[in-house]
Amino acid sequence: DAMVIQNPRYQVTQFGKPVTLSCSQTLNHNVMYWYQQKSSQAPKLLFHYYDKDFNNEADTPDNFQSRRPNTSFCFLDIRSPGLGDAAMYLCATSRATGEAFFGQGTRLTVV
């Protein structure tokens, strides 16, 4: 089935140690998103790509970066994770209009 896949589902990293979360899609959607969600709050948009055009939200910390090497893959890099970065990270894809399709999420724990 076509889908959005996030790896890993659970990630534990040390304070200050760089970590990369990955997302892949088989839907061939041109839009990809990264969201951060804490404690059942609303997902907060960090970045999005329209094809290769990258857009980051004004309040996304510099500690967060993203790469999209091709249509199918997108990565979220956290350069120096702090305790406040512990959260669920959600990847989603969509066409230019219409609904978004979400992966299962990666729960990041910072120790």
Place this chain on the structure above:
Amino acid sequence: AQSVAQPEDQVNVAEGNPLTVKCTYSVSGNPYLFWYVQYPNRGLQFLLKYITGDNLVKGSYGFEAEFNKSQTSFHLKKPSALVSDSALYFCAVRDPDMRFGAGTRLTVKP
């Protein structure tokens, strides 16, 4: 900027009773509105959307929503709630990015 608001943090209903989860929007132009559901430790699942057309939109798992332009609302409804409907529900607007309301936790009690 376009936005949606969910005025209720929590909604409790008894199984078999109708349920409503409220959402209001603030949008210039024609809104693209969505409802998603989230179960614990999972991603969001799409339920239904309003783009254009009929104001009553039917979606997955027996849910429906009514787009009301005069009241700027897009409330989610289900005629008969199930215990398995208990989850976190998010209203969203496409701005063109997908932006979410604060969420409403629905609890359906047996």
